[in-house]
Structures are given as C-alpha cells and as structure tokens.
Amino acid sequence: xxxxxxxxxxKRFRDGAVICAQLTQPARGHTVTVLFGPSGCGKTxxxxxxxxxxxxxxxxxxxxxxxxxxxxxxxxxxPQQRGIGFVFQDYALxxxxxxxxxxxxxxxxxxxxxxxxxxxQRFGLVEVAHQRPRxxxxxxxxxxxxxxxxxxxxxxxxxxxxxxxxxxxxxxxLRSELRLLLSACEVPVLLVTHDRDEALAxxxxxxxxxxxxxxxxxxxxxxxxxxxxxxVARIVRVENLQPGRVTKVVDGLATVxxxxxxLTALAAPEEQDQVIVCIRGEDVILQRESNATSxxxxxxxxxxxxVQAGSPLMRIELDAGFPLFAFITRPACEELEIAPGVxxxxxxxxxxxxxxxxxxxxxx
Amino acid sequence: xDWQAIGLSLRLSACTMLILLVFGLPLAYxxxxxxxxxxxxxxxxxxxxxxxxxxxxxxxxxxxxxxxSPLGQFYESxxxxxxxxxxxxxxxxxxxxxxxxxxxxxxxxxxxxxxxLVEASWCLGxxxxxxxxxxxxxxxxxxxxxxxxxxxxxTLGEFGVVLMIGGNIPGVTRTVSISIYDExxxxxxxxxxxxxxxxxxxxxxxLLVTYGLxxxxxxxxxxx
Numbered sequence: 377x378x379x380x381x382x383x384x385x386x387k388r389f390r391d392g393a394v395i396c397a398q399l400t401q402p403a404r405g406h407t408v409t410v411l412f413g414p415s416g417c418g419k420t421x422x423x424x425x426x427x428x429x430x431x432x433x434x435x436x437x438x439x440x441x442x443x444x445x446x447x448x449x450x451x452x453x454x455p456q457q458r459g460i461g462f463v464f465q466d467y468a469l470x471x472x473x474x475x476x477x478x479x480x481x482x483x484x485x486x487x488x489x490x491x492x493x494x495x496x497q498r499f500g501l502v503e504v505a506h507q508r509p510r511x512x513x514x515x516x517x518x519x520x521x522x523x524x525x526x527x528x529x530x531x532x533x534x535x536x537x538x539x540x541x542x543x544x545x546x547x548x549x550l551r552s553e554l555r556l557l558l559s560a561c562e563v564p565v566l567l568v569t570h571d572r573d574e575a576l577a578x579x580x581x582x583x584x585x586x587x588x589x590x591x592x593x594x595x596x597x598x599x600x601x602x603x604x605x606x607x608v609a610r611i612v613r614v615e616n617l618q619p620g621r622v623t624k625v626v627d628g629l630a631t632v633x634x635x636x637x638x639l640t641a642l643a644a645p646e647e648q649d650q651v652i653v654c655i656r657g658e659d660v661i662l663q664r665e666s667n668a669t670s671x672x673x674x675x676x677x678x679x680x681x682x683v684q685a686g687s688p689l690m691r692i693e694l695d696a697g698f699p700l701f702a703f704i705t706r707p708a709c710e711e712l713e714i715a716p717g718v719x720x721x722x723x724x725x726x727x728x729x730x731x732x733x734x735x736x737x738x739x740x
Numbered sequence: 741x742d743w744q745a746i747g748l749s750l751r752l753s754a755c756t757m758l759i760l761l762v763f764g765l766p767l768a769y770x771x772x773x774x775x776x777x778x779x780x781x782x783x784x785x786x787x788x789x790x791x792x793x794x795x796x797x798x799x800x801x802x803x804x805x806x807x808x809s810p811l812g813q814f815y816e817s818x819x820x821x822x823x824x825x826x827x828x829x830x831x832x833x834x835x836x837x838x839x840x841x842x843x844x845x846x847x848x849x850x851x852x853x854x855x856x857l858v859e860a861s862w863c864l865g866x867x868x869x870x871x872x873x874x875x876x877x878x879x880x881x882x883x884x885x886x887x888x889x890x891x892x893x894x895t896l897g898e899f900g901v902v903l904m905i906g907g908n909i910p911g912v913t914r915t916v917s918i919s920i921y922d923e924x925x926x927x928x929x930x931x932x933x934x935x936x937x938x939x940x941x942x943x944x945x946x947l948l949v950t951y952g953l954x955x956x957x958x959x960x961x962x963x964x
Binding site: 482 | 854856857859860861862863864865866867870874875878879
C-alpha cells in the first residue's frame, strides 16, 4: 500500500509499561479509524507517537513514501515536519489568544486573512472570533480546536478523546456535530476513544487496544460483531449490533427496520435515518411460545442456530430476521430445552434497544 | 544624599537583571522541562546563594576571579586589566548572588505552563523557538516579571558581596548600601537617613507596583 499510514512500533515507559502498536490507515480520502479500548490501555500514547510527541524505542512509522520514524536508521521527524493536525483531549486552546488568534496561529506570514475568515465561517465561529477560549461553550471550544487543526490542511487528523471533556448531555449532541464536521473535511482521521457509542457513531474502521497492544482491527461492525477473542468481546461489551433504519418516531418511540423485522426503541436524541441498533445479549429474554401479552414491546419469532456452553451464561445464536445472540443461564437453557433448530420467541424491551445514529451509509 | 552611589547601584541592578534574563530564561526553561535525574544537583547549586552568607560567596568569587586563578589570568590576558575591585567583577558576583532570585521564579513560571499548549503549537508546525516566544513566554510572563523584580531588588540591597569583591571606590564599586554604611561609620546620620529613605521608598514602590499588577508573586521551586 503506497498511500497509507503504516505503523509498527513499541514504546517503553520507565515504570515498565510497554505499548505495542500495529496499524494501517489509508493516507488519502476520508476514513475515520477509531482507536478503541479501556482507559489506560495506551491509545493516547499511540496517537502521541504518531504525532511525534513521543519517541518509540523500536519500529517504524511510514506515511505514504515518507518515513516519519525508523528506530533502526535513527530517523524521528519532529511534530512540525509531519504535517498533521492534533486535537487534544481538552482542546489545548491558547488561553491568551482570541478565537481568531487560535485558528490562525502559526500560519506563515504571507498567508491570507480571508483563509482564516473562511475557516471561521465554516465552523460558525465568526461571532465569537474576538473572544477568548474560556468565554466559549464546550461545543464552540471543540469547533475552535478542529478549525485550528484543519487550518494548515493537515494530511492526517489525530483526535484524542474529542468528546470526553464534555458532560453527558452535551456529548451526545456534539457527537453528531463532530460527525458532520469530520465528514465534511477530506482528511483521514484517527480518533481515540473509550466510548462505544462514539466509536460506533464516528468510525469506519476500528482498532481495539487492550493492555498496551492492538487486539483486533477491521470495519467497525465486523469487529463489534465478531470479536476474535474473549478479551476483545469483554472490551466491546455489546453482543448484537445491526445497521437499521428509523422509519418513524412517535411519542419518543422509534420504529426501526432491522433485517426483515421492525423493532421498537426509545428514540435517539435526534432523528436520523441510519442507525446502529445495539442489543446486549443479557437483555434478550427467550420463551418457548408467545402466549400472554406483556409490557415487552419487541417479540420476535426466532430459530436457534447454535448453542455455545459458557460459564455462567450460555451463548445462544438465533435467527430472528437478523442474527441475534442471547445469553441465558444453563438451568434456563435446560428448562426451555433449547437446541439447534428449536423455534423460540425472543423478547426485547424497548429501552434495551439502544440506537446510535449515523448519517453516512455503513461500510463493511 | 549620595547620588553617585544610587546611580551606580541602579546601573549594577539593571545590568544584573538583564544578564540574568538572557542566561536565566534558557536555564530555567531547560530545568522546567528536563527529565534528567541529576536535576536536583543543579537546583541545589543555584539555590546556594539564598542560604550562603554573602561574605562566603564573595570570598570564593574573589578567589575565582583573582589574578591567581585561571579565570582571572584569562581575563587579564584578554582585556589587560584585573576583575576584582571593578564594576565588571562586581557584576559577575551580583549575577551569581541573585541567580536563584531570577531562576527559581522563571522555572516555576515555565513549569506551570500547560505542556499540551506547547505541544499543540508544535503540531501546528510552529518551531520550538517561535513556540517559546509566542506561547511559553507570554503565559509565563507574571513569573518572569517576578524574577526580574526580585533579582533587581536583591542586587540593589547587596552589601557583603560588594564589600568582598568591590571594596569602596566611589563611582566604580561604591554602591548605595556601602555608602550608607560609610555615612554611619562617619556619624553622618542625616546623610545616611536620606539615602536609606530613598532606597526604602524605591524598593517599596517597585514591590507595590509588581504586587498590584499580579497576585501571585513569589513562588519557590515547582513541586513535581
């Protein structure tokens, strides 16, 4: 791959922590790769090594035909030479400069004021151009940080937990805003997060990290739906992820088409056509026949495909119009006489159907 | 009032402050950022003048720049004159004597500047030097001013070091504090009082202005 970021490196810390990274990312066009994993697993270190803010002990970082880092040949380009944009966790806006000063910071002397104006316009920052960062809302700060990083037309945009500085309600709102802003810029993006919804909403590709190493990488839904090992499964947590389409929203309840069936869910904060439907395996209730009415909104006729023994929960693979995994206890499994081929009814409460909105079509 | 001594003291203080600004800023910047394990050693050396009696410092500086030392001989071969009992010699001693009063506030100020702001600037393609002048220095400015004021004021009040290095040559090494001491020795209390009062008012005004402009003035070594 000529036009790609290819990184293999090891960074050792004095306290004994070792971070090992292998990742590949297209160096052209707009792809969002999400570096996902629990806090403290080394995601930020990987990002900092790519930016040139940390120097790994071993390995190489290749960007297209350029070598950014090669331990063997003693090459390590400074951050200034890499042509990247970096958005820090709490934005790192310069407190002594105005919004305009921040966005236009460090531009060559011959650069035009109009370029800065255009960027302020594009990010809706014209009104606050003469304010200081601390006078801005969280959303505005995020936009300033993005605008500043994009001003120099970086070849790669690195974002470190871009939404973690915000409170929960703001985060959901700004997630969609960030998604729109990112999709509008033709730059490959590498984004670090420990938030599953963020990864689902923003990412095309997913790299799962844990304990300082990359465990799995691939298209977002592939990784979430088919974790390679128990560790990745534990990290991604949700067992069932399916692309869906919201057809209507009435009284806060959304009707979602998934595969060949429709589900009822609590409406996502904003109305979007394309969503990812997340259902935890533990939240799926199985029963043998659909008898009495109950409060459960989603009752799906399903056929058992396979039964995997686990402790303490059994993993039941179902075909419910879409692939669905359910986790039930062994006694329950025995009582219901669940075996491949058996017809069951899968019950899922509407609040257990979690929707993550996505504007673009899904890949992979 | 001994205007000559006041003028000399002000000149000495200003020169000391400027030299400490030029050499102290890079030293402090390096100290604030280094992960070198031997850092504490350098910190201890720089802080020595705070605890050392000025006469001890003066004595060793005198030995170091005297005609018998390699440094003194080198200076003499270069300029044809000797350092002790000259303004230049006094200046060297003053710089060493006031070093902690400049470098400590500078270092504290640099250490409080958020490292990520510096990194953000680097990632925007701005060189290390420009980042220093456009991010680090403006954000550390209150601490830098503190260091400048303290080193100036400290030099203005020095006595023991001057006595050891400079002696008492009017217009060359006779500073304000020496002048006051002389007047008192000669029982000219009136003249001593006038000069003292001028020095007191000046020092107080400088500190008043500095404290008025910024709240946190005196900081010690950053805790890390």
